[in-house]
Amino acid sequence: MKLDQFRTLIVAIDTSTDMLACTAAWWIPEVFFDDTPSRACVEVLASRDHLCRRQANVELVETVQGVLADAGMRMEDVGGFLVGRGPGSFTGVRIGISTAKGLARGANVPLMGASTLDACAWTAWGAGTRGLLGVAADAMRGEVYPALYALDDVGAHRMFERERVVKAAVAVEEWAARSDASELQLTGDGLVRYGKLFEEAGLMGRALDPELWRPTGEGLLLAAADPEAYNRIESGDPALVLPIYTRLSDAEENERKRLGLAESVNTAVTGVAEELAGRHLQFRPMAAADAEPMAALEERVFADAGHEAWNASMFLSELFSDAAAARSWWVAHDNGELIGYAGGMVVDRDIEILNMAVAPEHRRAGIARKLLSHVSYDAQMLGCTSASLEVEDGNTAAIALYQSLGFTEVGRRRGYYGPGCDALVMQASLPLVLPVDPASPEPTAAVQREWPLPEPERTPEESAELKRRQLILAIESSCDETAVAIVDAEGNLLANQVSTQIDFHARFGGVVPEIASRKHVEVIVGVVDAALEEAATSLGLAGGAVAPAELAAVGVTYGPGLVGALVVGVAFAKGFAASAGLPLIAVNHLEGHLFANKLTTPDLEPPFIFTLVSGGHTMLVHVRAWGNYEVLGETLDDAVGEAFDKVAKALGLGYPGGPIISRLAEDGNPCAIDFPRALNSRGDYRFSLSGLKTAVTLYIEQETKAGRTINLPDLAASFEAAVFDVQYKKAKNALRETGAREYCIGGGVTANPHLRRMMIEKLGRQGIRVTVPPLKACTDNAAMIAVVAREKFLRGEFAPLDIDADPNLTL
Structure with a gap:
């Protein structure tokens, strides 16, 4: 991330708890080159931290604007945003991150993320606390996010590797059993709900003042300015900032059974069945009926290479393995024919890719990449932080694919595939790098890129044409598809991008709201970027993409739909509109389906x-x-x-x-x-x-x-x-x-x-x-939302920045 040589105006926000934290501060980066504490890196200008239970999406953007006004600054003065990534309330975390992504993308400035638990610890440090500190953040359902820190004059130092969630009673028992329990100081909003448990264990005697139990904007800034945390910040690209999750959705907890983490194994076909001949390129978890066609494809792909092929029994043994290690196997098929598969085994937080093949006639279509993305997604659900595999030295196509996903060579097995034929051992950190390209049409992950993006250079004629066309960007996220479209004031559709989640929901036999919301957070920046690029191409513009400031308005679906999914789109749109200085248009999803007919019949x-x-x-x-x-x-x-x-x-x-x-x-x-x-x-x-x-x-x-x-x-x-x-x-x-x-x-x-x-x-x-309506405008899409937004734009019907999602909105 590139910062101003001397100082940068940073706005920090966190809505992971019932505290809406918002602070504007000067960020002074050159102190990283000496031994001064990170507090010297942050000069607070204004703060509006306040309790805000269930109203964060209503108040956040206007709070940001208020903090900037208090500091005597404007939105265009901001050089970057910082957001609390949780853990915390699922909805609260998503509101904060989605708003921050919108703010950063609309302003084309860096976005950083920091742990909310770290922010709590640094809030205590900033108030003068030193020594052993336990943060017990409320995780609801009788649980807390426990975290231990050692606070000295330099800062707050983690005594754990990664965030986790446990029953409050378990955290109390663990901390009370410590030999230094008498020195343990407590903080965190979990003390509000579970304080009695801590008190019964004799731990509340050293609890901090309740005013310090929640994260603050300054605490978040201090946490991000800590040299260790700062070194983990990659590019500032808002697409790369994701929530910190410590718990799976209920549906995914059940999915652990399919992955071999329970005694019973769900053998039912959870994806697409044989009767789906005619549907193009589907991905689903492996089922028992796939073993024979997988073995046939294996024989076909590997026989000529002289390698021993897996038989059907070997594939079945992976599906019904009693081994302790969890498995993940996915298949791809087209027109009823199995055309690819990939699978792996979890060992010590690493997913070892055991086998992968794609039919020769279907290669170079992004199938291998998609299969690996599903296997690695399962691995992340199971706590893996890396993926590893072996590939024959000299298989340049496969090696190039793995390198593009982030794999690097970490070892070599001499003669593994025969005399003089070595195996390269490759490993990659999770999540894998999944570029958006023609072979992978859904933007399922962010492209690695420099941030901020270069500002486009326009001729006076191009700028005048953009102003005349009055481009409106519309966002739809009411269910399981993240969609973005751009239309001009004359009704011309210039971009229409959709990222579908169907593969992730197919295993459950229907849409899982929690998964839908998580996926929206992951892909929304990528889909917006793709739409801005498509619009530039449609208009024949140089410079790669339409800039946010070159738009005329932002429209968004605010209901009805799944509340967790709607929240992501609404929060992002409000942040994007506010930072780009654009009016916001709220669209009824049902009215969008009605107006989709005008795409076919304008009159x-x-x-x-x-x-x-x-x-x-x-x-x-x-x-x-x-x-x-x-x-x-x-x-x-x-x-x-x-x-x-x-x-x-x-x-x-x-x-x-x-x-x-x-x-x-x-x-x-x-x-x-x-x-x-x-x-x-x-x-x-x-x-x-x-x-x-x-x-x-x-x-x-x-x-x-x-x-x-x-x-x-x-x-x-x-x-x-x-x-x-x-x-x-x-x-x-x-x-x-x-x-x-x-x-x-x-x-x-x-x-x-x-x-x-x-x-x-x-x-x-x-x-x-x-x-x-056109076939592509029947299912949830942003083109229909853009048509409604255009009508409202022409009538001057704009929405305030305190609008919230309304899952029960009627027509």
């Missing part, structure tokens, strides 16, 4: 009837005017998308269910099975799919019990027909009742070809103009 105007069919919503709407919506009916239970997912899961077909059912239905008879149509009476616009779902489940049970083979295509087609018949009849009745002559549809299920075709043909015969 679409109310009144008309609109059906929303997605994974989380099913509703019929009378659009009287833009912004004037009458919801005629909604689902009483499952949304259409949910029903598809549940039926697919009942059939063991994997996730997501919509594309799987649609593919099977192409070869099925929709009249083969007479499934019920609920609430199908005229004038009733409500929807209910729980009865249909139950009917399908009972049919599966009855046929299985009778020993009859289920015709999957017929079942899929009959299920689809039952769902879509109701959608059509309710739309037809609403059109007749309201007198509207236009109809449109939106949501992820709108990508279903049978639904699109049925609505266009049947309603078209009645003289109704039917509009369907």
